[in-house]
Amino acid sequence: MSKKTLVLxxxxxxxxYSNVAIYRLRKxxxxxxxxxxxxxxxxxxxIHKELLPFIGIDTVTLYLNPQRQPQYYEYIISxxxxxxxxxPGTENPEFYKMLSENNIKSEVACTLVLLGTGQY
Known part of the structure; x- marks a missing residue:
């Protein structure tokens, strides 16, 4: 299974940390x-500025604080x-609920730790 990842x-x-995550994902x-x-x-x-319709995304890893996330809700779900x-610092119960309603798993974790421990 592909683990194609969008770093948002x-x-x-x-x-x-988002920069380090890109290097570690590629490594x-x-x-x-x-x-x-x-x-x-x-x-x-x-790194793109526009919200491109990427195909085959398995994981979105967020590096946006909760106040900046609402403008991306529909995009991420799409x-x-x-x-x-x-x-850490991106936790957002409102968005967890929306994701769950769309059968998307929410994971409160650190991408760098997941990669470092082989749990990604």
Missing amino acids: GASLKEER NNIETVAIGLREGIVDDVK LKPQRVIFN
């Missing part, structure tokens, strides 16, 4: 796409991912 809230800044040979506020390249992944990972 991707950053070009090397000290940001684990996971197909990765990214959306952020600024376009650019991290490793071999292009991608029909298997799961959405809520990294």
Whole structure:
């Protein structure tokens, strides 16, 4: 099964966890796409500013605080991912409920820890 992952809230800044996550996902040979506020390249992944209709997304890993998430609710649900990972600081019970209603699993976890422990 593909684990194609969308990093939502991707950053070009090397000290940001979303940036590190892109590198680690690629190191684990996971197909990765990214959306952020600024376009650019991290490793071999292009960060897009626009909400593209990516196909075959298994996982969306969020790096957006809950106040910034509502504008992405419909977009994320439209991608029909298997799961959405809520990294530390992104926890959002309102969105968990919406995802559940659309048969999408919510996982409150750290993508970096999941990758590091082989649980991704």
